Each structure stands twice: as structure tokens, then as C-alpha cells.
Amino acid sequence: MRSAARRFGRLLLAVLREISDESAYQRHLAARGRPHSGAEWRHFCEHRLRAKYARAKCC
Amino acid sequence: MKLLGHLVWAAVAVLGAYCLGGIAINRGEPINSIWLVVAAACTYAIGFRFYAKFISARVMALNDKRATPAERLRDGLDYEPTNKWIVFGHHFAAIAGPGPLVGPVLAAQFGYLPGTLWIIIGATLGGAVQDFVILFASMRRDGKSLGQMAREEIGKVGGFIALLTVLLIMIILLAVVALVVVNALKGSPWGTFTIAATMPIALFMGIYLRYLRPGKVLECSMIGFALVIASIFGGQAVAASATWGPIFSLSAMGLALSVVIYGFFASVLPTWLFLAPRDYLSTFVKLGVVAALAIGILFVRPELQLPAFTRFTDGTGPIFAGKVFPFCFITIACGAVSGFHALISSGTTPKMIAKESHAYPVGYGSMLMESFVAIMAMIAACVLQPGVYFAVNSPAGVVGTTPAAAVATISSWGFPVTAPEMATLAQNVGEQTLFYRTGGAPSLALGMAAIFARGIGGQAVVGFWYHFAIMFEALFILTIIAAGTRVGRFMLHDLLAQMSTRASKMGGISWVVVSTILVVAAWGYFLVQGVRDPLGGINSLWPLFGISNQLLASVALCVATTILLKMHGPKYLWITCVPLVWLVVVTFTASWQRIFSPQPSLGFLAQAEQLAAGPQTAATQALIFNARLDAAVCGVLLLLVAIILVDSLRVWYGILKGTRDSQVSESPFVASQLRAEEL
Numbered sequence: 001m002r003s004a005a006r007r008f009g010r011l012l013l014a015v016l017r018e019i020s021d022e023s024a025y026q027r028h029l030a031a032r033g034r035p036h037s038g039a040e041w042r043h044f045c046e047h048r049l050r051a052k053y054a055r056a057k058c059c
Numbered sequence: 060m061k062l063l064g065h066l067v068w069a070a071v072a073v074l075g076a077y078c079l080g081g082i083a084i085n086r087g088e089p090i091n092s093i094w095l096v097v098a099a100a101c102t103y104a105i106g107f108r109f110y111a112k113f114i115s116a117r118v119m120a121l122n123d124k125r126a127t128p129a130e131r132l133r134d135g136l137d138y139e140p141t142n143k144w145i146v147f148g149h150h151f152a153a154i155a156g157p158g159p160l161v162g163p164v165l166a167a168q169f170g171y172l173p174g175t176l177w178i179i180i181g182a183t184l185g186g187a188v189q190d191f192v193i194l195f196a197s198m199r200r201d202g203k204s205l206g207q208m209a210r211e212e213i214g215k216v217g218g219f220i221a222l223l224t225v226l227l228i229m230i231i232l233l234a235v236v237a238l239v240v241v242n243a244l245k246g247s248p249w250g251t252f253t254i255a256a257t258m259p260i261a262l263f264m265g266i267y268l269r270y271l272r273p274g275k276v277l278e279c280s281m282i283g284f285a286l287v288i289a290s291i292f293g294g295q296a297v298a299a300s301a302t303w304g305p306i307f308s309l310s311a312m313g314l315a316l317s318v319v320i321y322g323f324f325a326s327v328l329p330t331w332l333f334l335a336p337r338d339y340l341s342t343f344v345k346l347g348v349v350a351a352l353a354i355g356i357l358f359v360r361p362e363l364q365l366p367a368f369t370r371f372t373d374g375t376g377p378i379f380a381g382k383v384f385p386f387c388f389i390t391i392a393c394g395a396v397s398g399f400h401a402l403i404s405s406g407t408t409p410k411m412i413a414k415e416s417h418a419y420p421v422g423y424g425s426m427l428m429e430s431f432v433a434i435m436a437m438i439a440a441c442v443l444q445p446g447v448y449f450a451v452n453s454p455a456g457v458v459g460t461t462p463a464a465a466v467a468t469i470s471s472w473g474f475p476v477t478a479p480e481m482a483t484l485a486q487n488v489g490e491q492t493l494f495y496r497t498g499g500a501p502s503l504a505l506g507m508a509a510i511f512a513r514g515i516g517g518q519a520v521v522g523f524w525y526h527f528a529i530m531f532e533a534l535f536i537l538t539i540i541a542a543g544t545r546v547g548r549f550m551l552h553d554l555l556a557q558m559s560t561r562a563s564k565m566g567g568i569s570w571v572v573v574s575t576i577l578v579v580a581a582w583g584y585f586l587v588q589g590v591r592d593p594l595g596g597i598n599s600l601w602p603l604f605g606i607s608n609q610l611l612a613s614v615a616l617c618v619a620t621t622i623l624l625k626m627h628g629p630k631y632l633w634i635t636c637v638p639l640v641w642l643v644v645v646t647f648t649a650s651w652q653r654i655f656s657p658q659p660s661l662g663f664l665a666q667a668e669q670l671a672a673g674p675q676t677a678a679t680q681a682l683i684f685n686a687r688l689d690a691a692v693c694g695v696l697l698l699l700v701a702i703i704l705v706d707s708l709r710v711w712y713g714i715l716k717g718t719r720d721s722q723v724s725e726s727p728f729v730a731s732q733l734r735a736e737e738l
Contacts, residue, residue: 015144019343019346020276023145024139027135027139031135038269041269042331045269055407056546058153058393058402058403059157
């Protein structure tokens with residue numbers, strides 16, 4: 001029971017990380033082999049947010 | 060073991076049928092909301108286990124050995140194989156908007172039964188099928204958008220019209236959701252202050268994320284949430300203040316202009332500074348509130364006070380005109396079938412699907428979840444006393460301009476309510492009045508507050524819960540307005556670029572400003588029209604939005620039908636054709652009635668004619684123009700979809716006759732190398 005709750009908690013956190021773009025940022029760092037920095041986050045945001053807010057949001 | 064499985068599913072089917080029968084047959088006494096919850100859950104389970112499974116196995120032949128675009132085109136950004144439940148959560152967060160919350164609340168004017176049945180049946184056989192098939196089609200085509208697929212499968216005309224339809228829908232959507240916010244916040248210093256406070260909070264979050272703690276979105280959103288909760292308490296103090304209260308007590312027109320100005324700035328400011336942090340926050344709040352509402356309903360199990368049917372199934376409803384057919388289906392919109400979902404199913408989601416079989420829970424399952432949100436909204440609206448529900452939602456132009464006149468009219472319909480009762484209710488939630496708040500948001504907030512307060516805090520905190528619910532609705536509606544205005548700008552550019560090569564070169568800050576003004580002016584015009592409308596605005600704008608949304612669903616189903624026809628010939632056409640035919644009948648009937656009905660509260664042209672026959676003032680002239688404009692917009696939408704439909708029929712006829720290429724335009728098969736442990 002406890003392990004199922006822990007698994008659910010981990011999954012929930014992973015969903016929140018995906019929605020918040022934190023996972024995408026980790027993938028961005030891994031793909032480029034760069035460490036996290038303020039400049040890298042800003043660089044990532046530029047591409048990510050431009051694409052994200054060019055798409056229709058649902059009603 | 061297999062026998063046990065069959066027995067369990069048989070029990071689910073019997074239980075679902077029993078609950079559906081129970082809610083359909085019950086008359087004259089309040090019914091517990093748990094009947095609706097169980098009926099919906101069992102129907103969704105059966106639809107998911109059998110119908111969606113059949114579609115995925117027989118029709119789509121989903122194949123996990125086939126590499127998806129996420130694997131083949133993996134770039135670590137857009138294309139990335141992702142765990143199916145994470146994609147599910149991501150997709151659900153993207154499709155869940157204000158539609159399934161507001162639509163059912165408005166449709167409750169017919170009683171709980173018509174809307175509930177349509178939400179359950181429409182989602183299982185229509186909405187979820189549409190989302191699933193479009194997701195599958197896009198996944199097999201490298202994640203192409205609906206517009207691209209329409210262009211390739213139907214033709215250039217289809218692609219262009221799909222784009223134009225989406226832009227028109229976007230304008231109407233932004234106007235109508237803005238009107239919902241305006242009607243919820245007019246004369247409400249508590250609500251207005253809370254929402255105004257979310258703006259500096261978003262700016263703070265933007266700066267925090269960019270410079271103070273880059274990349275810490277969850278942490279930043281938690282701080283933002285704490286600040287928003289503090290602003291609700293702040294709003295209570297502001298409303299009680301003799302100095303600040305009047306400053307934040309705005310008229311409907313003042314609020315409408317504020318929303319227009321907000322829409323402009325929110326969409327031209329850098330996305331990292333305002334839109335993105337606000338979007339993160341509103342998405343988390345939205346998911347949290349939906350989960351809390353589900354838990355609250357299961358915990359409290361409130362009784363529904365509205366009857367199964369009201370007298371307004373005959374088309375004389377005060378919130379919006381029109382008979383239960385076709386207007387119940389138009390009004391529910393996103394809770395059962397949403398054309399907008401096709402844009403999400405052919406947007407980010409297909410680029411994240413790791414294995415083809417994952418499209419089954421993501422595409423079909425997410426829509427069932429959205430439909431369940433609509434059921435919860437229906438319950439929240441129906442737990443109100445019918446008299447209170449109609450007093451909150453009916454416009455002054457229908458029930459009378461004073462509380463005494465309004466309660467007399469509503470009581471004469473057989474839904475007793477008194478002015479002191481409404482005054483006490485308003486006082487309990489910290490408002491001056493709850494009359495004439497058309498749009499659904501306040502009545503939904505009242506229902507939610509009643510459910511939450513029974514769970515936590517009791518009557519003493521009902522005002523907090525009411526304003527929490529209003530904050531939740533307004534927060535994500537205003538985020539949609541900012542994002543939608545921005546997207547509208549891009550669509551305008553695409554549309555102009557398709558018409559002229561010169562237009563495609565337009566860019567720079569001046570173009571950003573001009574195009575934003577054009578988009579804001581377009582939805583702002585309809586918003587102001589809604590505010591001035593003596594029938595409350597929702598009467599004309601929400602059906603217009605519903606019609607356009609369902610017409611977009613028709614476009615998506617045309618594309619889906621073409622693809623199924625190319626894959627299997629006519630064998631499985633019924634899967635998409637049945638919902639398509641239904642939507643075409645519903646939307647065309649509704650559009651026709653909205654334009655040509657001789658009843659002035661329903662037909663735009665009859666309304667214009669009635670106004671033209673009376674004394675002429677500048678205000679009357681404007682109302683006449685607006686009614687004719689609404690008729691024209693409705694007509695244009697109808698014409699656009701008729702063109703796509705005729706174009707599709709021509710393509711289908713050609714395929715069936717063998718005179719047209721029926722080659723399936725899927726990406727070639729590539730064997731998947733992805734291992735389960737990678738997900």
C-alpha cells in the first residue's frame with residue numbers, strides 16, 4: 001500500500017514537472033551536455049515559450 | 060480468471076445501466092449526485108474497455124513495434140518519448156478549459172437530465188472518438204497539425220477554411236469567456252481585487268524564475284499560489300474598506316475595458332515575464348481544484364435541487380433561448396465534444412507518445428476525464444435551489460431590473476425565491492448582490508463553495524470558498540485570453556500569408572502591435588456588445604461559441620472520416636460518421652434557428668427587425684447592427700463548414716468510386732528500438 005502511494009506520488013510529481021517544463025529543461029541540458037545556469041534556462045525558455053504560445057489553448 | 064473478468068464487466072454494465080435508468084426515471088424528488096457520478100464512471104469504463112479497445116485494435120491496429128515520431132524524430136525538445144501517464148496528465152491539462160465548467164452550468168436551465176445524458180453519451184461515442192482518431196492520425200503523420208492534415212487529406216480549400224474557422228472561433232471564444240469574467244466580477248471589489256492582485260504576482264513570478272531561481276517552476280508556482288491565497292484574504296479586507304472598496308467596485312463596462320487593455324498588454328509583454336508564469340500557476344490551480352471538487356462531491360454527496368427537466372425545454376429559457384434540441388448540445392460543447400481538442404491532439408501530444416498503444420488512454424481516456432469534469436460542473440450547478448440558480452443567471456432584461464421584480468418573475472415560473480433569501484446569500488459570500496450574474500461562473504462558484512464548505516470550514520468560510528472558486532475560474536480564463544490573443548496574432552499572420560506573399564514578410568514590433576490591436580479589437584467588440592446586450596450577452600455569444608466549436612469538431616471528424624475511408628474503405632466509416640452526422644444536424648439546425656427564427660429572443664434577424672420597429676436611438680441602432688453582425692458571423696461559420704463538408708463528400712465519393720487516390724499518407728514503418736525501461 002505504501003509503495004503504491006509512493007509510486008503514485010512519484011508519478012504525480014513527474015506529471016507536474018512535465019507541465020511545468022522542468023523535465024523538458026532537464027532533457028535540454030542532457031541533449032546539449034551543459035550544466036544548469038541562469039543563462040541556459042533563459043536560452044531554453046526562449047525556444048520553448050515561443051513554440052508553446054504559438055499554439056491555440058483549449059477552451 | 061477470464062470468467063471473473065467477464066462477470067466484473069457485466070456488473071459494471073448493470074450498475075451503470077441501473078444508475079442511468081435511475082436518473083432518467085426519477086421525477087419529483089431530489090436525487091443524490093452520486094447517481095450521476097456512478098452512471099458516468101460506469102459508462103466511461105465500458106466505453107474505454109470495449110469501444111476504444113475495439114477502435115485501437117481493429118480500426119487503428121496500433122502497433123508497438125512501429126516507432127512513433129517521438130522516437131524517430133527525437134530532439135529532446137518537442138519530440139520526446141514520454142511515460143504514458145505523464146503524457147496523459149499533460150494532455151488533460153492542455154484540453155481542460157473553461158468550456159466544460161461553464162457549458163453544463165448554463166445547460167442546467169433545461170434541468171439536470173438532458174445535459175447529463177449528452178455529456179456521458181456524447182463524450183463516449185463522439186468527443187473521445189474524435190480526440191483519439193485525430194491523435195492517432197497525427198501520430199502516424201509525424202505529428203502534423205489538423206490544418207496540415209485537412210490540406211493533405213481533403214484539399215487546399217479544406218486547409219484554408221480550417222485555419223479561418225479556428226481564427227473566428229478563437230475571437231468568439233475570447234469574447235465569451237471575457238464576458239463570463241466580467242459578469243462574475245462586476246460590482247465585486249473582493250473578486251476584482253483578488254484577480255487584479257494576480258497580475259503583479261505573475262510579474263513577480265516571471266522575474267523570480269528568470270533571475271532569482273531560474274528553472275524552479277514548481278517552487279515558484281507554490282510561492283505564487285500562496286500569494287494568490289493571501290490576495291483572497293486581502294480582497295475581503297478591501298471589500299470591507301470604505302476607501303478601497305469603491306475603487307475596486309467596477310461596472311460591467313469598466314471591467315470589459317479593463318479586460319481589453321489587459322488582453323493587449325498580456326499578449327505583447329515578453330512571455331517569460333507574464334504569460335508563462337501565469338500559465339503555470341493557473342494550470343496547477345485548475346488541476347488542483349478539479350481534483351478537490353471530485354473529492355468534495357464524493358465526500359459530501361450533495362443532493363441535486365434542480366429537477367430532471369424544467370419548463371424551459373420548450374425554448375423559453377431566461378439564460379439563453381432555444382429548445383432542448385439543438386441548444387442543449389450546443390451549450391454543453393466541450394464537456395461532450397470539442398473541436399478545439401483536435402488542435403491539441405494534433406499539437407504537442409503526438410510528439411510525446413512513446414508507443415502507439417499509449418494513444419489509447421491518452422486520446423480516449425483524457426476526453427473521458429474532461430467529460431467527468433463537466434459532470435461535476437453540472438452537479439455543482441444543480442445543488443443550488445432552482446430559484447437561486449435562475450436569480451443568479453437570468454439577465455435583468457428578462458426577469459426585471461429590480462430584485463423584487465426578478466424574484467416575482469422567477470417564482471412565477473414555479474421556482475420560489477425571495478429577495479431577502481438572495482440578500483442573505485450575497486452577504487454570506489461577501490457580495491453586494493448576486494442578481495443578473497449571467498455567464499455561469501458565479502453559480503458554479505456558489506455550488507462549489509457549498510460543497511467545499513460542507514467539507515472544510517462550514518458556513519463561516521463559504522465566502523472564502525466562493526471567492527476561491529471565482530479566482531480559479533477568472534485566473535485561467537484571463538490566461539486563456541492572453542494566450543489566445545497571442546495565438547490569434549499568429550493565425551492572422553498565417554492567414555494573410557496564405558493570401559499574399561507580401562503579407563508573409565510582415566514582422567517586427569509594429570506588426571506585433573498592429574496585429575494585436577486587430578485581434579483585441581475583434582474580440583473586444585463582441586465583449587462590449589455582450590455587456591450592452593439587454594438579454595445579458597450570454598444569450599447570443601455562448602450559443603455562437605458552441606456552434607463554432609461544434610463546427611470545428613465537424614471539420615476534425617471530416618478529416619478523421621477521410622483517413623478511415625482511405626485505411627479500410629467504408630467498413631468502419633460509422634465510427635466517425637455517426638458523430639459527424641449528429642454534429643452537422645445539431646449545428647446546422649442551431650445556426651439556422653439563430654439566424655432565421657421568427658422569435659426575437661432566438662433569431663438574430665428577428666431581433667434586429669423587432670428593434671427596428673421601435674423608437675430609434677443610437678443605442679438601438681448599435682443593437683440592430685450587432686444582431687445583424689451575429690447573424691452574419693453565424694452564417695459565415697455555417698458556410699465555411701458546408702464548404703468543407705461538400706469538399707469532403709466529393710473526396711469520399713472519389714475514393715469509393717476509385718477515381719481518386721486512396722493512398723494512406725502515413726509515414727513509412729520504422730521498427731521501434733525503444734525499450735520499456737527507457738520510459
